[in-house]
Amino acid sequence: MKHFFLRVLCVSAVNSGLGISFRASLIIADTIPPVTLNDVPSTPHVVIVGAGFAGLYAAKSLGRAAVRVTVIDRCNHHVFQPLLYEVATAALSPADIAAPIRTILARQKNATVLLARAMSVDVARRVVVLSDGEIGYDILILATGVTHSYFGHDDWAAEAPGLKTIDEATEIRRRFLLAFETAERETDFEARRTALTFVIVGGGPTGVELAGTMSELARRGIPRDFRSIDTTTARVILVEGGDRLLGGFPPELSEKARLSLVKLGVEVRLGHRVTHIDAAGVKIGDEHIAARNVFWAAGVQASAVSRSLGVPLDRSGRVEVEPALSIPSHPEVFVIGDLARAINARTGKEVPGVAPAAMQMGRHVARIIQQEAASGRTRSAVDRPAFRYVDKGILATIGRAKAVGSIKGIHVSGLIAWLLWAVIHITYLIGFRNRLLVILQWTWAYVVFRRGARLITGPVDLELTRTRDDARTVGTESPIKSASSPEHVGG
Numbered sequence: 253m254k255h256f257f258l259r260v261l262c263v264s265a266v267n268s269g270l271g272i273s274f275r276a277s278l279i280i281a282d283t284i285p286p287v288t289l290n291d292v293p294s295t296p297h298v299v300i301v302g303a304g305f306a307g308l309y310a311a312k313s314l315g316r317a318a319v320r321v322t323v324i325d326r327c328n329h330h331v332f333q334p335l336l337y338e339v340a341t342a343a344l345s346p347a348d349i350a351a352p353i354r355t356i357l358a359r360q361k362n363a364t365v366l367l368a369r370a371m372s373v374d375v376a377r378r379v380v381v382l383s384d385g386e387i388g389y390d391i392l393i394l395a396t397g398v399t400h401s402y403f404g405h406d407d408w409a410a411e412a413p414g415l416k417t418i419d420e421a422t423e424i425r426r427r428f429l430l431a432f433e434t435a436e437r438e439t440d441f442e443a444r445r446t447a448l449t450f451v452i453v454g455g456g457p458t459g460v461e462l463a464g465t466m467s468e469l470a471r472r473g474i475p476r477d478f479r480s481i482d483t484t485t486a487r488v489i490l491v492e493g494g495d496r497l498l499g500g501f502p503p504e505l506s507e508k509a510r511l512s513l514v515k516l517g518v519e520v521r522l523g524h525r526v527t528h529i530d531a532a533g534v535k536i537g538d539e540h541i542a543a544r545n546v547f548w549a550a551g552v553q554a555s556a557v558s559r560s561l562g563v564p565l566d567r568s569g570r571v572e573v574e575p576a577l578s579i580p581s582h583p584e585v586f587v588i589g590d591l592a593r594a595i596n597a598r599t600g601k602e603v604p605g606v607a608p609a610a611m612q613m614g615r616h617v618a619r620i621i622q623q624e625a626a627s628g629r630t631r632s633a634v635d636r637p638a639f640r641y642v643d644k645g646i647l648a649t650i651g652r653a654k655a656v657g658s659i660k661g662i663h664v665s666g667l668i669a670w671l672l673w674a675v676i677h678i679t680y681l682i683g684f685r686n687r688l689l690v691i692l693q694w695t696w697a698y699v700v701f702r703r704g705a706r707l708i709t710g711p712v713d714l715e716l717t718r719t720r721d722d723a724r725t726v727g728t729e730s731p732i733k734s735a736s737s738p739e740h741v742g743g
């Protein structure tokens with residue numbers, strides 16, 4: 253692939269009357285013809301870093317604003333994270349829940365998209381430092397979200413992947429499906445049991461969704477596809493340090509979720525903390541559970557870019573933003589979405605890290621920027637409208653057609669909650685094609701109990717070898733006589 257070299261000159265230039273001095277950013281790359289100073293428009297340059305829910309909704313809401321928008325993301329696609337677990341459990345394909353950012357913004361004439369990784373922000377120079385250059389801004393919207401926190405045990409990451417990106421979802425899918433292929437070729441009881449034991453750490457919505465779907469798939473979705481193993485004997489263990497699942501939900505719904513999971517065959521361990529993870533399994537207190545697969549759904553930490561802002565951060569590294577979502581002393585820098593620790597001016601409570609909050613924050617800052625660009629006057633942070641989060645409720649699915657939720661204080665559960673969940677997710681999914689595909693896949697899965705994306709991609713042979721070697725070290729000769737390559741596709 254052609255090396256994409258960005259050299260960006262930041263030219264302190266035109267003062268557009270917005271009250272802050274604007275810099276025109278010249279991007280000189282070997283793929284873009286050089287720009288001369290005369291070509292540089294005097295409209296404010298808004299740089300948005302991160303095209304998740306927050307950044308993308310901010311960019312789209314600026315479609316009619318008198319500003320130039322540059323959207324920067326390290327990926328070329330926007331991901332609909334709430335459906336990642338469906339990719340991880342082979343119900344949906346990556347392309348069903350993601351869309352190229354460039355395509356989403358293709359018709360927005362004032363927007364440019366750049367594939368680049370932001371390393372830091374130099375607020376004094378008004379520059380975002382990229383891994384391969386710099387870009388200047390007049391107004392910055394930082395929306396790089398959060399990543400996993402292994403609570404000081406970063407070495408666990410290799411054994412216990414989390415679920416935040418498409419790559420991580422396909423990696424979890426690979427490990428999950430491969431476990432059954434491994435077990436099918438294994439006759440040693442313990443080695444087979446280890447292969448078919450899945451531990452999920454963290455009992456929030458992601459952990460609950462993964463555990464429910466994995467157990468249901470093993471019990472009802474794939475048993476007849478295998479000849480040597482009974483997939484219904486797979487153990488799915490959900491470990492939660494708190495005393496209930498779904499900590500952000502009302503206790504009554506937490507209990508409903510627990511009972512539903514138990515019905516689906518999940519072993520729910522509440523009030524237990526994982527103390528060690530390695531290739532052999534996990535330690536929960538003094539108990540060791542031999543497990544080939546551990547998945548991480550606990551703890552998040554802010555994207556590292558936040559540290560360069562030089563403003564107060566909370567314990568997870570999220571930026572403590574002012575009521576209108578800008579940072580202290582820099583009204584031209586907004587931080588939104590999961591990366592922000594914001595207080596809801598409506599309730600005085602912390603805004604939760606959920607997709608609707610990220611979207612609303614994106615729209616909120618876009619409105620401020622649009623108004624100030626139109627009036628030519630930058631208001632001080634205290635004169636701007638404070639962010640007021642409208643909480644429309646919370647929902648979490650448990651398996652194929654069950655969910656729990658609280659909408660405006662009304663508790664819902666079972667199929668009705670799942671239908672509500674499905675409608676909301678389809679509505680917010682980006683792109684008509686994706687909506688149609690997801691509806692078709694869900695209908696198919698509901699009727700025939702089959703999953704449409706059971707593809708194992710990645711290093712299959714390596715995993716099988718590793719497992720058989722492990723079995724030998726515990727004194728079991730591998731029963732597999734043929735060295736022929738296994739079928740790589742799980743169904």
Ligand SMILES: Cc1cc2nc3c(=O)[nH]c(=O)nc-3n(C[C@H](O)[C@H](O)[C@H](O)COP(=O)(O)OP(=O)(O)OC[C@H]3O[C@@H](n4cnc5c(N)ncnc54)[C@H](O)[C@@H]3O)c2cc1C
Pocket residue numbers: 301302303304305306307324325326327329330331333334335336337368369370371395396397398415416457458555557588589590591605606607608610647
């Ligand atoms: C598995 C899962 C399930 C979820 N389920 C739900 C749900 O059911 N309902 C709900 O409301 N919420 C759910 N959430 C939470 C919701 O997805 C987040 O609150 C929301 O995505 C936050 O949006 P954001 O724009 O702040 O961050 P993100 O959506 O995480 O976007 C951040 C963007 O920044 C980019 N980026 C990061 N670092 C850099 C960098 N250095 N340089 C350039 N680009 C960068 C990333 O590529 C990404 O595109 C779920 C989250 C996960 C992970």
